[in-house]
Every structure is written in C-alpha cells, then in structure tokens.
Amino acid sequence: MIRLRLAVALAGVFCASLAVAQATDPRRSGYLEMGPALQKMQDDDTANPAMLFVQAGAATWAEKVGTAGKSCADCHGDAAVSMRGVAARYPAVTPPLDRPVDLGRRINLCRTTHQQAPALEAEGNDLLALSAFVTLQSRGLPIAPPEDSKLAAMQAQGADLYKRRQGQLNLSCASCHDDNAGRKLAGATIPQAHPTGYPIYRLEWQALGSLKRRLRNCLVGMRAEPWEEGAAEYLALEAYLMDRARGMPLDAPGVRP
Amino acid sequence: MRGVLAACLLSLLPGSVAAQQDSIPHSLSGQPGDPARGRAIVANRTVGLCLLCHSGPIPEERFQGNLAPSLEGAGLRSTPGQLRLRLVDARRLNPDTIMPPYYRTEGLTRVARNFQDKTILSAQQIEDVVAYLATLKD
Structure with missing residues (x-):
C-alpha cells in the first residue's frame, strides 16, 4: 500500500515535471499553428492522407526484391520493434559510409547493398512511402x-x-x-x-x-x-x-x- | 575661411542634413507617380509583395501580413522622399531590416536565375507606389 502510494506520488511528480517542461519550452510544432480541422485530419489515421502512403510503405517493407530476394522484414523483422526510434535519429552517420546521410539515403543503402536492388528514386513516391512507414514507428518519440x-x-x-x-x-x-x-x-x-x-x-x-x-x-x-x-x-x-x-x-x- | 563658414551654417541646420540622408527627394524615373497604379502594385502579391508582410487599407485583399507596420498613415508619417528611400533600399537606414531592397541589386547572393540582376520593381513602379503611399493620411 505504501509502495503504491509512493508510485502514485512519483508518477505525479513525473507528470508535473513533464507538464512544466512542455509549458516552459518555447518551441512549438507547426501542428499547433493549424486550425482544429487540420489537426483532426492529422490525428485521425483514417482521415490522414499520408496513411495511404504508409500502407504502401508497409507493403514495400514486406516485399522480396533484388537479386538477393530479400525484403526489409527478412533482416529487420517487425518494424514496430526494429525501427522504433530510428527516424528520430536521422540524419546520422551510418556504415558503410563515413558521413551523415538522411533516412531516405539510409534506406537506399540497404536496397543496393543488402537487397541488391536498384535504389528507389530520390523523393519519389516509393521512397517517401517507405520513409513514412519507418518514421511512423517513431511517432511520439523525442527527436x-x-x-x-x-x-x-x-x-x-x-x-x-x-x-x-x-x-x-x-x-x-x-x-x-x-x-x-x-x-x-x-x-x-x-x-x-x-x-x-x-x-x-x-x-x-x-x-x-x-x-x-x-x-x-x-x-x-x-x-x-x-x-x-x-x-x-x-x-x-x-x-x-x-x-x-x-x-x-x-x-x-x-x-x- | 568660406568653407568653415559653410560648415558652421550647415551645422545650424541639422534637420535639412538629416532629411538628405533620410530621403531620396527626386523621382527615380523623372516622372511623377500614379497613385492608382501604385495601389494595384501594392495589392498584387506577386508584383509589389507588400501585403505579404504589411497590412493596408485594401479591403478586397483578405490575406495580409503583420510582420511589418501597417501602411495606414504612411503618408502622414513619412515624406515622399522618405518613402522612396525606404522602398529603394531600407538597409541604408537599418542594415538588419527584413524589408527587401526594391530598387538595388548590390549585396544580394544566390538570386534565382530568372531574377538575376533585376530589381524587384522598376523606377516608375517605385514612383507609383510612393504616390499611392503618400495618399494614405488616415
């Protein structure tokens, strides 16, 4: 009982400090500058048009391609686990390169080296969709x-x-x-x-x-x-x-x- | 001796010297401006661009800016010469200004190819805008 009370108290302190951090951080997402209709469109996965691309990206994730005949999932498994937090880190230095690349370039490195498939067109719908699917796995996580x-x-x-x-x-x-x-x-x-x-x-x-x-x-x-x-x-x-x-x-x- | 006298006389007239530094008194085109044409330039968001940052008494343009002072009363606050200088190159008054230089290309970098070596407005367009702003006395 005492332990429960302590946990509740600690949770209260945590929530309060989070609220203070949010209240004192002057940074605002562009989301907050939109009207309620657009905010609702973003928040509702059945109304957010980007989610159609995410679905296409999920299909690409599971598709075996290239001379290696591998899908993303064959190496990475469940994206919800393996891709959690990844998009929040990019651009980042990534092997085999020795310099920072963006998420799209990282995906294409996997395509050309591990899947032995042609790179997806930079900023084309296929790469944007796969990037959106990977990025979704970091939704709510801090950059x-x-x-x-x-x-x-x-x-x-x-x-x-x-x-x-x-x-x-x-x-x-x-x-x-x-x-x-x-x-x-x-x-x-x-x-x-x-x-x-x-x-x-x-x-x-x-x-x-x-x-x-x-x-x-x-x-x-x-x-x-x-x-x-x-x-x-x-x-x-x-x-x-x-x-x-x-x-x-x-x-x-x-x-x- | 005459030079010293002239300098003394000038120092007695700081207002006129400041006005010289603070304004371009003469028409850039040699012609007077047309306020109606000037109003159309100010209202046009791809020609004058003014209402992107300023608001003004142009009610048919609903989407106006508030980054910069309202144009209302511009003709009360400033003389035509002062308005002209602020349009031509407001950097001469404040190097950190956000106001684009409408009739100068010096000091600009990485200008888009289709705007290279071109001023935002022509000499006569500047005169038209000055003539319009000078009518804003409310």
Whole structure:
C-alpha cells in the first residue's frame, strides 16, 4: 500500500515535471499553428492522407526484391520493434559510409547493398512511402540526433546556412522562422520550422513530400536559386533543424496546409 | 575661411542634413507617380509583395501580413522622399531590416536565375507606389 502510494506520488511528480517542461519550452510544432480541422485530419489515421502512403510503405517493407530476394522484414523483422526510434535519429552517420546521410539515403543503402536492388528514386513516391512507414514507428518519440563529430560539423554548416540571407528578397530562414515566427505572412501563421512531421502530406501539394521539397518551396519564395538535387546544403539544413528540434516529439506523418 | 563658414551654417541646420540622408527627394524615373497604379502594385502579391508582410487599407485583399507596420498613415508619417528611400533600399537606414531592397541589386547572393540582376520593381513602379503611399493620411 505504501509502495503504491509512493508510485502514485512519483508518477505525479513525473507528470508535473513533464507538464512544466512542455509549458516552459518555447518551441512549438507547426501542428499547433493549424486550425482544429487540420489537426483532426492529422490525428485521425483514417482521415490522414499520408496513411495511404504508409500502407504502401508497409507493403514495400514486406516485399522480396533484388537479386538477393530479400525484403526489409527478412533482416529487420517487425518494424514496430526494429525501427522504433530510428527516424528520430536521422540524419546520422551510418556504415558503410563515413558521413551523415538522411533516412531516405539510409534506406537506399540497404536496397543496393543488402537487397541488391536498384535504389528507389530520390523523393519519389516509393521512397517517401517507405520513409513514412519507418518514421511512423517513431511517432511520439523525442527527436534525438546522435552525438557525432561529423554530424556536429554538418549541423554547424546548416546553422550558418539558416542565418544567411539570400535571394532577390534578401531574406534568411531566420528572418521569418526565428525573428517573426507566430506572426502572419499573407494571413498565414509563420511556424518555427521544426521538422517534426516529415514526410508530410501538404494540401498545397496534394501529395506526400520531403523536408527538401519544403525547403525548395521557401527558396523559391525568397527568389533564391534552389540548390541542385542531392546538394549537401539540404542535408546540412535538415541536420541543423533536427538538432534545433531535439527533444520535441515526432508527430509524423504530418498534415500541413 | 568660406568653407568653415559653410560648415558652421550647415551645422545650424541639422534637420535639412538629416532629411538628405533620410530621403531620396527626386523621382527615380523623372516622372511623377500614379497613385492608382501604385495601389494595384501594392495589392498584387506577386508584383509589389507588400501585403505579404504589411497590412493596408485594401479591403478586397483578405490575406495580409503583420510582420511589418501597417501602411495606414504612411503618408502622414513619412515624406515622399522618405518613402522612396525606404522602398529603394531600407538597409541604408537599418542594415538588419527584413524589408527587401526594391530598387538595388548590390549585396544580394544566390538570386534565382530568372531574377538575376533585376530589381524587384522598376523606377516608375517605385514612383507609383510612393504616390499611392503618400495618399494614405488616415
């Protein structure tokens, strides 16, 4: 009985401290800037359009492909166990490479080395769907980039890019997402740019899309030249933004306007 | 001696010197601006872009910004010359401003190919916007 009371008291302290942490953390997911209708669409797996992609990703997970004739599941087993927390760590350094890669590149490394199958098209629906399926296994877990000197260098490069002005309108990411987050740009609330929900289903796209695609949208808006596909700058910005969102829960797959 | 006298006289007139630094008094195009054309430029979110960040007395444009001061009363707060400078290159007043330089290309990096070496607005468009803003006196 005493032990039970102690447990209840400890749970109370834990909940209270969690509530305080959430109340004092000034960081906000873009989810909170949406109206109740879109929040409901994201929260309801039968209404969230990204879940159709997740289903396709689950099928790909189980599909034997390549000259090795293996599926993801043949090596990794139950994704709910083996993939739990994985998406919350990426971008990360991963063998056999000696440099940070994003989740999509990691999946393609498995395709080409272990399954001996052709890589899936970067940002194509198949890779986005499989990424969404893998990311779903980390839903609710805190974003937790690993401590790694090569990743740290990339995060620093991303932080520099984030603050650098560019384009005809002479804006930086920070001009809007740090200095003016919460204010209205053409009537829409500027989010703090925490990548908690990628890949996201964006209503403007009518499609599932990556953080890179979202970054390209911003560059076009700033009238800056988008970096070419696969450029290191996108990965650096992603590494920085994930570090900046460290500890925030993943709420992927997100829905955004 | 004459130079010293001139300097003394100038120092007695700080207001006029400040106004010189704080404004571009003459039309960029040599022509007067047209307020009606200026209003259309301000309202257009792909030409003037103004209402992305500012709000203004243009009720038919519902989605306006609040990153920057309202344009209401702009013609009361600033002279046409001051408005012109703020449009041309607000960095001259505040290097950290978020206001894009509408008639300067110096110091910009990684500009998209289709906007390279182009200013956001033309000289006459700047004049039209100045003429419109100068009418906002409420």
